[in-house]
Amino acid sequence: MSRLLPPAFGVLCIVALLCLLQLAIQAGIVDVYIVPLPTDMLASLPRLVEEEHVIRRFGVTFGETLSAGLLALVVGVALGMALQHWPRMRRAFEPWFALLAAAPLVMAYPLFLVLFGRSSLTIIVIAFASALAPVVLKTIEGFATIRPVLIDVGHSLRMTRAQEFRLILLPAALPEIFVGLRLALIFALINVVGVEFLINLGGLGQLISELSERYDLPGTWASIGLVVIVSILFFLLLDGGERWLRKRH
Amino acid sequence: MATQEALTKGLALPRLIAIVVILAMWQALALSGLLFRDVVPPLEALVVGFVGVLISPDFYANLAITFAELLAALAGGGLAGLVVGLCLGASRFASKAFEPWLGYLGPTPKIILFPLLILMFGVGVESKMAMGAVSCFFPIAISVAAGVRGVDPVLLKVGRSFRARLDQMLIKIYLPAMIAPLLNGARLGFGVALIGVLLAETKLSKQGLGFMVMDAYQRFDMPRMYGLLIVSVGIAAVVNIVLEHLAIQAGHKKPTKH
Numbered sequence: 001m002s003r004l005l006p007p008a009f010g011v012l013c014i015v016a017l018l019c020l021l022q023l024a025i026q027a028g029i030v031d032v033y034i035v036p037l038p039t040d041m042l043a044s045l046p047r048l049v050e051e052e053h054v055i056r057r058f059g060v061t062f063g064e065t066l067s068a069g070l071l072a073l074v075v076g077v078a079l080g081m082a083l084q085h086w087p088r089m090r091r092a093f094e095p096w097f098a099l100l101a102a103a104p105l106v107m108a109y110p111l112f113l114v115l116f117g118r119s120s121l122t123i124i125v126i127a128f129a130s131a132l133a134p135v136v137l138k139t140i141e142g143f144a145t146i147r148p149v150l151i152d153v154g155h156s157l158r159m160t161r162a163q164e165f166r167l168i169l170l171p172a173a174l175p176e177i178f179v180g181l182r183l184a185l186i187f188a189l190i191n192v193v194g195v196e197f198l199i200n201l202g203g204l205g206q207l208i209s210e211l212s213e214r215y216d217l218p219g220t221w222a223s224i225g226l227v228v229i230v231s232i233l234f235f236l237l238l239d240g241g242e243r244w245l246r247k248r249h
Numbered sequence: 250m251a252t253q254e255a256l257t258k259g260l261a262l263p264r265l266i267a268i269v270v271i272l273a274m275w276q277a278l279a280l281s282g283l284l285f286r287d288v289v290p291p292l293e294a295l296v297v298g299f300v301g302v303l304i305s306p307d308f309y310a311n312l313a314i315t316f317a318e319l320l321a322a323l324a325g326g327g328l329a330g331l332v333v334g335l336c337l338g339a340s341r342f343a344s345k346a347f348e349p350w351l352g353y354l355g356p357t358p359k360i361i362l363f364p365l366l367i368l369m370f371g372v373g374v375e376s377k378m379a380m381g382a383v384s385c386f387f388p389i390a391i392s393v394a395a396g397v398r399g400v401d402p403v404l405l406k407v408g409r410s411f412r413a414r415l416d417q418m419l420i421k422i423y424l425p426a427m428i429a430p431l432l433n434g435a436r437l438g439f440g441v442a443l444i445g446v447l448l449a450e451t452k453l454s455k456q457g458l459g460f461m462v463m464d465a466y467q468r469f470d471m472p473r474m475y476g477l478l479i480v481s482v483g484i485a486a487v488v489n490i491v492l493e494h495l496a497i498q499a500g501h502k503k504p505t506k507h
Contacts, residue, residue, distance in 0.1 A: 006345030013346070034368045092263035096271075102489040103482045104444045107459075110451070110466035111478060114288050186356055194358040198452055205361065212364030224361055231357040 033217070040218040041225065048222060052207055058230070061203030064120060064192045068127030069185040076132050076184065077177060080139025094140065101133035106191050109198060118201055127191040131184035138180025142173030178245050182238045189234055193227060204230065287471050298472025299479055308461070308477075315446060315457040318374050322381025322442045323435075329382070330389030330438065335423075337390065338397020348394060355387035359441070360448050367453065377449045377457065384445035385438030392437065396430030397423065429500025436492035443485050 018038045024030045025037050048054050083090040109126055116122040150172055154164040196205025204227050211219040272292060278284065279291040290298075302308050337344045337351075363380055370376040400423060408422040424431070450459025458481050465474035 006342050007349070009342075010346035010350060014350075088263060092267035095264055096267060099486055099490070102440070103486045104440065104447075105482075107444065107447050107451075107462070107481055107485075108478050110462055111474060114466070114469075114471070115284075190356060190358045194360045194448065197358070197361050197363075198448060205358075208361050208364065212367075217368075220364055224365065227361055228354065228357050232353040235353055235356060 036218040036221055041222040044216075044218040044222045045226075048207070048219060048226070052211075052219075052223075054204075054207070054223075054226070057203040057207055059203070060120075061189075061192055061196065061205070061230075064123050064127065064196075064202065065185065065189045068124045068188040068192065069131055069181070071124070071128050072131035072135050072184040072188065073181050075128075076135025076180065077139050079132075080136045080180075081143065083136070084140050084143040090140065094137070097133045097136050101137060105130045106194060109195055113199065118199060120202060122199070123192055123195045123202060126195050127188040130191045131187045134183040134187065135177075135180040138176050138183070139173070142176030142180075143169060145176070146172040175242075175246055178242055182242055185238060186235065189231060193231070287469070290472055290475065294472045295475050295479075298474075298476035300476075301473060302476035302480060308480075311457050311461050314374065315450065315459070318377045318446050318457065319381055319439075319442055321378040322446060323385055323438065325378065326382035326385040326442065327389050327435070327438060330386045330434070331393055333386075334390040334393025334434075335397060335419075337394040344394060344398075348391075351387060351391055351394075355391060359384045359445055360452070363449050363452060366449075372453060374456075377446050377454065380449040381442035381446040385442035388437035388441060389434040392430045392434030393427070396427035396434070399430065400426045429496050432492055432496035432499055436489055436496060439492065440485060440489055443481075443488075447481060 021030065021035065022038050025032050025035060083093055106126060109122075112122045112126050116125055146169060150168050151164070154168045159167065192203075193205040196202040197209050198205075200206050200209045204223070207223045208220060208227065211223055275289070276292050279286065279289045333351075337348050359380070362383060363376070366376045366379045366383070370379050404422050404426055405418075408418050413421065446457070447459040447462075450457040451463045454460045454463075458477065462474060462477045462481070465471075465477060
């Protein structure tokens, strides 16, 4: 019971805040043309589902996020393993990947628009570019921090290189690679939604852009809330996946 | 982090070779004619565009506006983050009640809040400041809260045995002991605030670096756009790396990963 108390209090505070907001708007303290009534926001949800095809938009955004994240996983793990395999290459290129990870690539979205046109491909490429560096860095870290004693065990059992890789190196590096994948999917989702909003194309991000341009305030607020909830569920799912994977190891 | 070692051990040569290889590949791609020459311009055109940006007076005017927005954003979002972070770090109950929300809201894309900020603060610089402030609030609050919890209990006992007042505890014990997480929060906050301000400028604005990028895009002035992107991405990356170095030196701790 006492363990559940603080989170329950947190939820209660948020609900209380929304009720206060409702009262403040009805009393005219907060301008209804800036913040619509929370009840109106809730009421606009069925309309969003029916008229704005929220379900299909979910599909588009998730599809783009998954494509970018998985592409980053495949390319990033391959690059990371290659860099780990040739130490000279690693020393030459790893700092540049660290720089890439620190660089706000999404700012270059007009450039990607020119390169790939105003299409889903542009969104996927930007998300992929932002998600790649963490996978590369985490893959290198995963293989570089394997305990030497594990490799010694492999040697003493006279494993072939393929066996060593399949039975020792890969399983030992996997948790760290999954951290990379988790980061990649988070970065991909942020960039996909952000770019959809900025270029007014595609799934959930476009919904917000369109509704705000139509000055549909309850709809805009509701759709922003929806996107936040979807992102939170997505992060929770990834957290759960990582914990599940770590428990199995 | 291995990267840090590589940066300090004087491995300039391999990194230099790497950048030469990357540039050579770019030049080959530009000259091959596989992509439109305007879209992937050869290096000399990029240098011309970059220098063109640096010598144009309106670049500095717009840079000043973006920096002013960024400073206001960091001041507002940073102060709010500091206060909230201190409260969350000090109270175990508050931390359990509210910190998960911060953790989950933190990585959601902030730019989608921009329409609301336009309604509240107008289409001018204020809405960009608000965008940056909202962006940097989360990483700063989270780092500060973690920093408060990481303060060595011995230091707190020393403070209490000297009967330090709350403000003395804050200024003489907590803040000096939290330099590393504070710098780390500043680093993360600066990065996301810059992104927030610039993206907001590209969406709706008449001034600032983001506006200049959009303007170059609409005129299809590719060398100028590349020049602007190199400058803005470069600023972000350099500040990030400098603050990371400072944080590591201040704390001799591993950098927090996000």
